[in-house]
Amino acid sequence: MHHSIEIRNLSFQYPDGHLALSQVDLTISPGEKAALVGPNGAGKSTLLLHLNGILQGQGEVRVCGLDLRDKKNLPKVRGMVGLVFQNPDDQLFSPTVYDDVAFGPLYQGLPLEEVERRVQAALAAVHMEAYAQRVSHHLSVGEKKRISIATVLSMQPEVLVLDEPTAGLDPRARRNLIHLLAELDMTMLVSTHDMHLVRELFPRMIIMDQGRIIADGKTEELLKDTVLLETHGLEAP
Amino acid sequence: MHVHYLDPYQPRHSPIHNLDSRVKLALALAYLLSTSLTPAGAWASYILLAAILLSAERLSDLPFSYFLRRAILALPFIFAALPLPLTTPGHIVAEFSLGGLSLRVSAEGLIRSASIALKFWLSIQMAVLLTVSTPFPELLQALRALRVPRLLVAIFGLTWRYLFVFADEALRLMRARSARSGQHPQGGYRSGRTLAWRAQVTGSMAGSLFLRALERSERIYMAMLARGYDGEVRMKPLPPLPIAQSIFLWIGIGILTLIAALGHFLTRLG
Ligand SMILES: Nc1ncnc2c1ncn2[C@@H]1O[C@H](COP(=O)(O)OP(=O)(O)O)[C@@H](O)[C@H]1O
Numbered sequence: 030m031h032h033s034i035e036i037r038n039l040s041f042q043y044p045d046g047h048l049a050l051s052q053v054d055l056t057i058s059p060g061e062k063a064a065l066v067g068p069n070g071a072g073k074s075t076l077l078l079h080l081n082g083i084l085q086g087q088g089e090v091r092v093c094g095l096d097l098r099d100k101k102n103l104p105k106v107r108g109m110v111g112l113v114f115q116n117p118d119d120q121l122f123s124p125t126v127y128d129d130v131a132f133g134p135l136y137q138g139l140p141l142e143e144v145e146r147r148v149q150a151a152l153a154a155v156h157m158e159a160y161a162q163r164v165s166h167h168l169s170v171g172e173k174k175r176i177s178i179a180t181v182l183s184m185q186p187e188v189l190v191l192d193e194p195t196a197g198l199d200p201r202a203r204r205n206l207i208h209l210l211a212e213l214d215m216t217m218l219v220s221t222h223d224m225h226l227v228r229e230l231f232p233r234m235i236i237m238d239q240g241r242i243i244a245d246g247k248t249e250e251l252l253k254d255t256v257l258l259e260t261h262g263l264e265a266p
Numbered sequence: 267m268h269v270h271y272l273d274p275y276q277p278r279h280s281p282i283h284n285l286d287s288r289v290k291l292a293l294a295l296a297y298l299l300s301t302s303l304t305p306a307g308a309w310a311s312y313i314l315l316a317a318i319l320l321s322a323e324r325l326s327d328l329p330f331s332y333f334l335r336r337a338i339l340a341l342p343f344i345f346a347a348l349p350l351p352l353t354t355p356g357h358i359v360a361e362f363s364l365g366g367l368s369l370r371v372s373a374e375g376l377i378r379s380a381s382i383a384l385k386f387w388l389s390i391q392m393a394v395l396l397t398v399s400t401p402f403p404e405l406l407q408a409l410r411a412l413r414v415p416r417l418l419v420a421i422f423g424l425t426w427r428y429l430f431v432f433a434d435e436a437l438r439l440m441r442a443r444s445a446r447s448g449q450h451p452q453g454g455y456r457s458g459r460t461l462a463w464r465a466q467v468t469g470s471m472a473g474s475l476f477l478r479a480l481e482r483s484e485r486i487y488m489a490m491l492a493r494g495y496d497g498e499v500r501m502k503p504l505p506p507l508p509i510a511q512s513i514f515l516w517i518g519i520g521i522l523t524l525i526a527a528l529g530h531f532l533t534r535l536g
């Protein structure tokens with residue numbers, strides 16, 4: 030198994046004609062943690078939605094060595110990639126928090142004791158054990174965000190794809206999330222505007238703007254280039 | 267994430283798209299009226315009506331195939347007109363028996379059935395043309411301008427809006443589910459579990475859908491209240507109709523009236 034992400038010459042156009050990705054090339058090695066940054070509308074979410082086949086554009090996307098153009102690979106890929114949508118209302122679909130966190134492992138057909146163990150562990154990881162029986166869509170935005178992350182942690186994915194995970198979190202929840210992500214040993218691609226998070230957690234940084242990759246390199250070096258950052262609507266931490 | 271495919275409007279910059287929505291609505295209604303008032307068998311009138319329709323479609327910058335596909339909506343009405351040749355009394359042109367049932371086809375019935383099919387086909391295409399070339403909110407304004415009661419227009423508008431809220435919400439739920447419907451990486455487990463379990467998940471999703479759509483429309487309503495909504499929909503008043511457009515409107519209505527009258531005249535003669 031190589032838990033990598035390989036994207037070759039990927040372009041994507043929304044049905045209304047808007048070109049959201051154009052000729053994107055990106056390779057993330059197994060176990061690597063990379064941050065995806067760029068202004069609103071840069072195409073970050075669009076790119077991330079390609080990583081488990083929710084969107085399909087022109088070009089090649091391979092995750093863990095599996096080609097996503099082949100529909101037969103989708104169930105496998107979806108078992109290995111934990112994708113957390115930017116908007117938690119796009120993530121949660123079950124009546125209660127427990128049902129939502131249990132869905133992934135249940136769908137995979139795991140035995141019930143194992144499902145139970147994973148749900149407890151995932152809720153504990155985001156410090157939301159007390160919320161198991163709450164109605165998901167009545168929670169606050171920050172709470173929903175944490176539950177959303179738990180819904181993929183319970184699947185124990187090999188690749189973690191998070192879309193602006195710290196947006197809307199209070200400082201303590203954000204701190205906890207940073208600790209959690211630091212401990213997890215997975216391939217990670219995380220889009221964010223939180224440059225402190227990038228500096229602390231991600232050795233590699235990819236800057237996107239207008240559907241293209243503008244820069245891709247070592248975080249500490251890119252963060253020094255204030256002109257580059259400012260040109261693309263970013264701020265050095 | 268938005269549902270686009272429900273919305274028939276196709277943005278273009280054609281002469282039809284640029285026509286004032288009031289003129290378009292009034293002319294489309296006049297066309298429907300004229301088509302339905304033209305008597306059966308007035309073929310000359312039908313040809314003129316079809317010519318008007320085809321030129322308007324041509325001008326709209328959308329391919330004919332687009333209208334033909336949407337005109338499939340007329341099929342149920344056309345099927346309803348199919349038995350007419352058998353049931354209308356008149357001059358018998360063909361006779362055959364089907365499993366002991368003797369069927370007589372009358373000329374009058376054939377003419378009526380063909381005319382009705384043609385009328386529906388033309389009318390549906392005109393309605394399609396109106397909705398693809400006019401954004402729905404403008405259509406609502408045009409309805410108001412033609413003195414359709416305010417409450418009725420508000421109901422049309424809200425129905426339209428909530429249809430999208432609902433479809434949007436359904437799309438999100440289904441996408442969220444498929445994103446996490448995966449196989450265990452090592453295999454050896456039955457992915458998808460059981461049919462009963464999946465049915466149960468779908469059932470509870472349907473429940474969530476209603477609740478969430480309801481709550482989302484509540485939030486939209488609160489946002490409307492917060493911006494001063496008091497139960498009355500106010501729209502930006504439309505500017506007076508430019509003189510050229512109103513001349514065009516009256517000429518159009520005149521021509522459509524003449525076509526219907528011509529139809530009556532011809533069938534009297536014949
Ligand atoms: N469903 C959609 N239909 C049309 N355009 C969209 C849709 N979703 C996003 N876009 C457009 O695509 C571009 C990229 O959006 P997105 O990937 O969400 O950006 P980011 O996540 O970097 O803020 C934006 O210009 C946005 O307006």
Ligand SMILES: [Mg+2]
Pocket residue numbers: 073074075115192
């Ligand atoms: Mg985004």
